[in-house]
Amino acid sequence: MMQLLTRRRFAGSALAAALLIDVAGALAQGDPAFQQFLLALWPRAEAAGVSRATFDAAISGLTPDPSAPSAAAKQAEFDKPLKDYLASAVSKARIARGRAALQKWGGELTRISQRSGVPPEIILAAWGMETDFGAARGGKDIIRTLATLAYQRQDRELFRDEWIAALLILQKDSVPREKLKGSWAGAMGDPQFIPSAYLKYAVSYDGASFADIWDRPQDSLASIANFLRQSGWKPALPWGMEVRLPQSFAFSSLHGGFGAFAAQGVVNADGSPLRAQGDATLFLPSGAAGPAFLLSDNYWVLKAYNNSDSYALSLSLLADRIGGADGLRGRWPMGEVFLSRAEKSTIQRELQKRGFYKGTIDGRFGQASRDAIHAFQLAEKIAPADGFGTPDVLRRLAQQ
Template sequence: MPIQLLRPLACATLTLHLGLLSACASDHADTPPSAASDTPQEPPRQVAVATPNTTPASPVQSSAPQLGFAEWRDQLRREALAAGIDARLFDRAFAGISPDPRVIAADRSQPEFTRPVWEYLDSAVSPSRISRGRTMLAQHGTTLTAIQQRFGVDREVLVAIWGMESAFGQNIGSYNVIRSLATLAYEGRRQAFWREQLLAALKILQHGDISPERLIGSWAGAMGQTQFIPTTYNQHAVDFDGDGRRDVWNSASDALASAAHYLGNSGWRPGQPWGFEVRLPQGFDYALADPEERRSLAQWRALGVQPVKAPNVAEEASATLLLPAGHRGPAFLVLNNFRSILRYNNSTAYALAVGLLSDALKTGRSQLQASWPRDDRQLSRSERIELQERLARLGFDPGAPDGIIGANTRKAIRGFQQLLGWPADGHPTAELLARLRTQP
């Protein structure tokens, strides 16, 4: 889901940043958020690609509401009317609205266990999704050609996002968006942010794109077949089918064109791939797998990094090295368009899934060559917190012990790995935690 919201989306910490877009509604809509940094996320939270077991979120919660909901709503009404919202429209949108306890439960819970990246990709780039996506490519070929000509974004990428976000329009969520956003603005975390989203949703209604009764989405207010949050919708939604309404709920044309418009404004480069799989030489310095380490393709080649398949990209193109499962798993060079996908959803797993799915839509099957380290045990959230605490005690700086494996934590892990003489890939493992536990 596009986000402009919580993130500064590819954010360094990969989790509660404003500016993201949406959640993967097709697999995870309406589920509680996860704290893992490399799984997809919804506006200010990550989608739960996890087991149902949840633990309370970190103590940084909102304080209890100082006003009753009715008084709070009346204050909001005055603010909305001052911003140009019609009074009758506001009253219609809020008719019968009360806080939704399911939304607060989702906002305040985080799963203890998350699925490893390969299990997420097994689902995201499954044979059935590839097959369905190719059918959608053929069925909407004329529209996709027109969208690609106008916005420059590859049709396969758009269909991959469509499949990831809503199962090609089949699952757009069932929550009343006004109720969800009102609940979060009233008593959720980041109340100011959600208030902004709520006012933006009222502007959508004021514009006449959809009626209050049909304004549905995920529990966090991500909307439509491409799961836009309201502020992103207001900036990037497009009426591509020409019916006078930007209808990302019911019009595949509008939804796909809106996603293309967002990606285009996020720096998408026509004709350039998102990235490609590579092989690394013996003795490679895995510490170079850092988002801040940008080198040209020619420079990576000089270090012995070799594409599995010759890419259609200039040698001077800037790329970073991605090791989503550490040095034992597949390696990728990712380019500018990968970063544009991250702006849609600030999760490396999500962006990788979109990239691999878009490639598979061209050929009919996944073509990943390297194997995933499926015998690796994933750390639980409490173990990730412990790992961060122990790294901090040793003088490394992983940031707040929140269980989120973001840029700071990976840097701290690399520092400890280098101290041990291990491959410094910044990847958290059970073996690494065990070694930390032996330190005084």
């Protein structure tokens, strides 16, 4: 799901609250607290530019969606082992569908790529990752779902803001209510844009006023490319590549230029020389014993779509396979032990105590966690210092 990038705030007045009484009779019978919660959002919606007619029509008869809270807990990209997630996300069937889409939409993708600087394969891979090329968009009523999430999670303004953004989309004459379908979290259409992202990034392929990301694939492809372009995609720079490390590799740093890694004997997985320009980060998702990747600045742009390494790496490798590349050359280690989220949180907490980690204690290992583990490994002379969290790292931290 697209990450929220902007928020709106508004403090309502007593006069505006009084005006809400007239709407109460139009609401269907249901949860009174839910209905009153929605009514109380009118000042905020009005300040954002929502008309009273749009607001009244949206909340009339609206009832909570009981399935939203339970669905919100399911996020495989954060809880499933990366190699398992990758096997599912970059399946032979999905690669085949991606290549078929490349043939079908090749002309449009060429023009979109020329305008945005984003390669066609990357655009298609994002489409494939989000909705399997339109096969799994989600059928939730976004107005109802986001209203429910806003009500259930009143501690998070994100859902209130996204609900109001959905009303702004609804207010556009060319966007009927029945179009606003999507996932449990409000992600819509083929690109799975949340409402604020739709307002900011959705564009039509041919310049029309309405970007139909539900029923016009060319609009979805143009919108995905526009998001990546605005998020900082650098043309002519790959997302990264699989690499091969020499046996003598020192693991002194996980960061450096491609040239610096090349000077240490790192080569592409097929044995060819690395590119000379650009910054890179060494990513070892199963430690030194598994596949190795050098990530460019564009990899972090892909994480703006979904802040998960499983997601971003899968998208990247799916793009390569759609473009005709072979599969991974590196092998996943046998018998690898996967840490639970609680164990990862413990590692983060212990690293934070020692001054190595400054991020959030959430049991999710991103680059900040890998850098902290790498620094601890160097300090304790643990070899290889690959930044990979293992039961041994947990045990050493617990013993100190």
